[in-house]
Amino acid sequence: MDTYQIIQEDQIEVLLEEGKKASKAEVMEIIEKSRDCYGLSLEEAAILLQIEDDEVLSHMFDAARYIKEKIYGNRIVIFAPLYTSNECTNNCLYCGFRVANKQLHRRTLGVEEIVHEAQAIEKQGHKRILMVCGEDHRKTHVQHIVDAVKAVYQGADIRRINVNAAPMPVEDFKKLKEAGIGTFQIFQETYHRETYKKMHPSGSKADYDYRLTAIERALEAGIDDFGIGVLLGLYDYRFDVLATLMHAQYMDERYSVGPHTISIPRLRPALDSALSETPYPVSDQDFRKIVAVYRLTVPYTGIILSTREKAELRDELLNLGVSQISAGSKTNPGGYEEDDREATQFETSDERSLDEMLQVICEQGHLPSFCTACYRANRTGAAFMELAKDAHIHEFCQPNAILTFKENLVHFGSEETKAKGEQMIDQELEKIDNDKVKKETQERLKRIEKGERDLYF
Known part of the structure; x- marks a missing residue:
């Protein structure tokens, strides 16, 4: 190719x-x-x-x-990252995990430790995680990921595990598929070849082409949801955003499946980074523009915003097309049980807890969602794309978001969050046009109040 x-x-x-x-x-x-x-x-x-x-x-x-409202409604999907390792053989100039960083506290979690992290995330109220691994094939090989995924599903009430990992051959992707992962996420970081070469001077990540074609191997292995993105600030954002859209168009035309998600991380300070400053700074206004351009150009795609951004801007971007956010995040292995700042990949800016974020989301008129239904109802890949492109995915998302938010409030919500959440649920119920679906949703809400879990359409 x-x-x-x-x-x-x-x-x-x-x-x-x-x-x-x-x-x-x-x-x-x-x-x-x-x-x-x-x-x-x-x-x-x-x-x-x-x-x-x-x-x-x-x-x-x-x-x-x-x-965003027409395709997804006013819901905001919430997740947390789980870092299993910060050991890496690459030397990416912008990353705290780079092999040349001798100040970083290196650690790869064992299976039992990973389950403990997942349980700590679950206690916050999360139901979906993004599992992130450093790129050291001696430590974070595919079996490490497979064992971790299986153990978390068995040992915690986590219902959706997406994976951000190094590119791999089809045979290894098949193992991830069999383990039950959701979306496979991989960032090209920058699509500009000359800049890519400069930023990745050594390690397996230096192979631009092998990384670029990873999602095609994932599709061949049966993983039909994928996420892409660039690290904004490494090169001119106009080039990289358009290149991301070109990649999305290529996948959609060739495989009839566009990206399930596009992530929008901006370059942040990292421990012992080799970059003294951001090569191509992206202003807040440019960042807003990027979110809007993605939403207008690929309306079916989820846009993911991390805790890299400051709280005020994150809150604002919820109104500009962002549909998924992380909350209460830790970017170091073992970070949910112990806070080791010298083991993190990058600095985070939004330190608010999940409970605090839920209040903010409700105050802004959005509906928090912990839904994982599509993945277990086989509404993935091309099937999801068809529903999203025709704006029908909202018919499933609305009641499922209500049900999963109710479950969170019952088991994890503070009194203040419960008050705001119940008011939001009452408002959202009135938006369900189908009387049969509305009635069934109300019945299931009563069942959740009595202790039932994981009810979805």
């Missing part, structure tokens, strides 16, 4: 240059078109990435809110 045909750098540069020539009227027409929720072309996305006019940006932000 010619990977240069997947990410065509020359074409990206041409599209971005041409995008500068669009008139204000043309830009406004593209924004209005996006409200149909069928997505935009790369040419149109390139034009939107060039917007600097505050008035036009405001119109785009309004469109992003509208599209």
Whole structure:
């Protein structure tokens, strides 16, 4: 396979240059078109990435809110990361885990320790985790991940485990599939080859092409949900965002499955990073624009926001198209049971607990969701894409979000969160148009109050 045909750098540069020539009227027409929720072309996305006019940006932000509401409703899916290891053989210049960092406290958790971490996450009220592993094939080989996934499913009430790990061959991806993972997540970090080479001078991660094609091997192995993204700040965000969209378009056209999620991490300070400053700083306003462009261009895709960002901006971005957030996160192995700051991958900015985040989400008029139903009802891959692209996924998401939030309130919510949560649930019940579904949801809420768990449509 010619990977240069997947990410065509020359074409990206041409599209971005041409995008500068669009008139204000043309830009406004593209924004209005996006409200149909069928997505935009790369040419149109390139034009939107060039917007600097505050008035036009405001119109785009309004469109992003509208599209997110139409596709996903007002729900916000919540998860927590679980780091199993910070041992790594790569030397990524921006990362605290890089092999050249001699100050980092290195640690790989055993299976029992991983289960304890999952149980600590569960006690916060979480039901889905993102399992993250350093890239040291001697320590974090596929069997390490498989054993961890199986043990967590057995030892904690965690219902969905997504995995962020190094690229691997099809045979290993099949083992992950058999273990029952959800989404396989892998970031290219930057799609710009020259910058990629500079940022990854040694280790297996230096192989740009093997990393780029990892999700195709995952699909071949039967893992049909994948997540992609770049580390914003390594290169010009306009190039990397458009390249991410080009990658998404390629996968959708070739395999009929676009990315289940796109993550939007911004470069953050890390212990003993080799970068003294961010090479291509991304302002808060540019960050807002990035979220909106993703939402308008690939409306079916979930947008993930981590605790890298400060609390105020995270709260604001919930209204601009973000559909999944982490909460109460720790970025070091064993971090939920012990807080070792010198074992972390990067600094986090939002230190609020899950309970605090639930209150904020409700106050903003959003519905917190701990739903994992699609993965167990086989609404994944192409089946999920069809529902999302036709805006029907909301019909399942709404009642399932209500039920999972109710379960969280019953077992984990503080009195203040319960009060705000119950008010939100009453409001959301009224939004269910199907009388039969509404009645059944109300019946299941009563069953949850009596102690039943894991009820979903």
